[in-house]
Amino acid sequence: MSITAVPRGAHLTRRLIQLYVGLALYGASAALLVRAGLGLEPWGVLHQGLAERTGLSIGVVSIIVGAAVLLLWIPIRQRPGLGTVSNVFAVGIAMDGTLALVPDVHGLAAQIAVLVAGVVVNGIATGLYIAARFGPGPRDGLMTGLHLRTGRSIRLVRTLIEVAVVATGFLLGGTLGAGTVVYALAIGPLAQFFLRFFAVGGKPAEETGAGEETGAGGGAIEEGAVASAPENGDATVTARTPEQAILPQ
Numbered sequence: 001m002s003i004t005a006v007p008r009g010a011h012l013t014r015r016l017i018q019l020y021v022g023l024a025l026y027g028a029s030a031a032l033l034v035r036a037g038l039g040l041e042p043w044g045v046l047h048q049g050l051a052e053r054t055g056l057s058i059g060v061v062s063i064i065v066g067a068a069v070l071l072l073w074i075p076i077r078q079r080p081g082l083g084t085v086s087n088v089f090a091v092g093i094a095m096d097g098t099l100a101l102v103p104d105v106h107g108l109a110a111q112i113a114v115l116v117a118g119v120v121v122n123g124i125a126t127g128l129y130i131a132a133r134f135g136p137g138p139r140d141g142l143m144t145g146l147h148l149r150t151g152r153s154i155r156l157v158r159t160l161i162e163v164a165v166v167a168t169g170f171l172l173g174g175t176l177g178a179g180t181v182v183y184a185l186a187i188g189p190l191a192q193f194f195l196r197f198f199a200v201g202g203k204p205a206e207e208t209g210a211g212e213e214t215g216a217g218g219g220a221i222e223e224g225a226v227a228s229a230p231e232n233g234d235a236t237v238t239a240r241t242p243e244q245a246i247l248p249q
Contacts, residue, residue: 011200015132018198019083020090022128025121027059027094032118034058034095035102036111039177041122041187042162042169043139049172059096063089069138076145081135088138115179119186126187127194 033040040048044058047065051058066088070080105114130136136144139161147157170176 015134015200018128018132018200019086019134022125022130022132023083023087023090024094025125026129027062027091027096028098029118029122029125030062030091031095031098031102032114032121033179033183034099034175035105036115036118036179037105037175038111038115039179039181039183040169040175041180041183042166045169045174045176045180046165046172047169047174049169049174052173057096058099059092059094061092062095063092066092066138069142072142073138073145076142076149078141078145079135080138080141083129083132083134084136084138084141086134087129091137115182119179119183120190122183123187123190124194126191127196127198130191131195131198131200133200 030041030044033044034048039045043062043065047058047061050056050061050065054061056064070084070088073080105111135141143154143158143161146152146161147154150157166174166176166180
């Protein structure tokens with residue numbers, strides 16, 4: 001069994017910097033997608049729709065939704081980490097801060113440029129905060145927790161959650177468009193690349209060779225080792241890391 005967890009205390013300062021820089025950039029990237037006006041990432045569609053209905057800022061809505069999703073961890077017995085709790089607040093604050101600084105974008109060429117910048121920065125941010133290994137964000141932890149408890153594949157659980165989120169957000173007035181498709185297609189490869197680039201010790205997550213249908217530790221099992229019970233009753237343990245569970249399989 002190959003487990004790629006970073007030893008406790010190793011490179012702690014670098015990991016903390018990665019975590020908070022990554023979360024700040026994630027919020028900034030989400031704000032850039034809003035300014036581009038060509039479509040948001042799935043959860044961004046929901047946040048924007050709720051912001052339109054409530055009159056709250058999209059960053060505040062992101063914080064409220066993140067806290068609500070975190071409560072859903074209780075029945076599926078997920079355990080939050082520092083990165084999980086920090087994600088709830090840091091992303092929303094950075095998002096509102098960036099929206100206050102970046103003006104509206106006019107003209108298709110400028111919108112496309114801001115969209116591309118937002119998607120790329122989002123990939124960098126994802127690589128930074130996941131590679132820091134302080135636990136997944138609330139939304140990612142919900143996905144990996146449901147995968148672990150139901151035995152359904154990450155692909156199916158992720159798809160069902162994001163379809164429900166996008167549909168709800170769109171009905172509430174969130175922006176769904178070409179940018180949503182671009183984000184969906186690009187974020188996996190970008191995040192995979194930047195996870196390798198920002199890895200703190202150990203091998204990149206995908207090199208452990210874990211299969212899609214095995215359990216995912218996510219935030220619940222720090223080392224990423226998950227027991228799975230095949231039909232013959234012999235339990236086996238497969239190494240999986242949060243990166244493998246979170247990224248599209």
